[in-house]
Amino acid sequence: MKCTVCSKTAEIALRSHNSAFCREHFLLFFKRRIEKAIKDFNMFSKEKRLLIAVSGGKDSLVVWQVLNEMGYNTTGYHINIGLGIYSEVSENISKAFAKRLNRPLYVDYFEKEVGVSLREAAKISKKPYCSVCGMVKRYLINRKGTKFDTLVTGHNLSDESATLFGNILHWNTGYMGRQFPVLEDIGSLSRKAKPLIYLTEREIAAYAFFKEIDYALLRCPNARTTTGSFYKNILLEIEEAMPATRMNFLKAYFLKIQEKFREDVKLSPCKKCGYLTSQDICSFCRLKEKIKEGKK
């Protein structure tokens, strides 16, 4: 197979783009997809201070690498959730990567911020680990993000199309109305952008491989098969039969459909901390309260 651009031997074929690329032209293609996302959704300019939410996984390291290469002003932010070796490795990889890029990295610790470990927090709030962990991380990332112009996350096409797919199957219209590649800051929620929106997991993994990015490969010890990965697999099956379906589905949603669902978003400031929530008091404050009661 030949590269679609230069006719050298191709290293990767992309059916949804009806293309194949040598390493050089794949890296160029990859950068252009990010430039296009930034431009299409007016994400940010070179003057802006960007906070990158860095888990240590491939998506967050890749988006940091590319934005840094492009000359954006980036700072990393990592949250250590305190799950043994998994969290230690993730923190170390994030720190090593910040050093490689020669960019600053903030690190916060779940237990220090919440007062108890994730395990205890899940027990106290009677919720699954993943839901407590996600809630706390979102809260902390938003809090840190408001000190920057824009918070950047590594959400990609595979993630976002699966999320949209699940939200549509259950018509979670409030979530659908908040799903967009760039979200302006409202109240206590920081401005957010997802520059990897036009790139699939496979493309991001290939980029990481070509660029020798040493990302965290350990799976979270609490991770099980989630409905998210179920939807991803369903979409891969559809993609197999009809290449580019995910891309067209997601892009058309953002450009033509999403505005129909904006009125379904019902958020108001938390009466304790001002964080935007669908309830009177946000989940983070409710967790903190429960921990306080427990300690009495």
Next chain:
Amino acid sequence: MKCTVCSKTAEIALRSHNSAFCREHFLLFFKRRIEKAIKDFNMFSKEKRLLIAVSGGKDSLVVWQVLNEMGYNTTGYHINIGLGIYSEVSENISKAFAKRLNRPLYVDYFEKEVGVSLREAAKISKKPYCSVCGMVKRYLINRKGTKFDTLVTGHNLSDESATLFGNILHWNTGYMGRQFPVLEDIGSLSRKAKPLIYLTEREIAAYAFFKEIDYALLRCPNARTTTGSFYKNILLEIEEAMPATRMNFLKAYFLKIQEKFREDVKLSPCKKCGYLTSQDICSFCRLKEKIKEGKK
């Protein structure tokens, strides 16, 4: 396994309803699903004259049977598309069923109405058989339907959820805005209702089996694997993992979402015949014109 209602031995289990039924209570459940659909969407009353679009397949015969049993004023309408033994059998089954119900049945013939056979019409219009056949049948059914209060079709939950799913994947918002279990008559389009909207193919096949309804089993000789059946299979896979997803997906769409897409419907009367179309002249009139030109 026991019947959820009477504890007799169950003959059918319905995971999406978390139930199992003996024959008697399945038939009752089935009837109630139709009554609920008629009521939820205000489909029609006993005084109305209903035209049932009858293909000879299980859906159309079952809906006719149930509505007749319930005491509705029904008349059948069959279109013979002239495809050899398949069409002969379909017409004969429809006629025999009309006799069994002791209700009138109109029959029209593709070739008589269009002037040429389906095969020729497809050639002349340079379109696939299925698209020409569907277009002509919709046109004729609408034309006949306007002479009645409501046109009833056998579209079921499996069909409608697959159609909606495909329309969402490609955001065909014009179609989404017209998809509803009951459509009021506008211009030349007859009023339409789909009483089987809350019942799956499997449930309808079981009803036909229990009631000894002798429906046409031959597949259309032109039928191939369609994208429709691909989407049906994808939804079955989702249903397997999460029972009742299709039902909730479709019902919530109709009750909460569909109105958001109504403004996307762009139909205006055909300049030749008044049939509502998204173009200046409807596909049926364009086909007739081409046939006329060809004959000159």
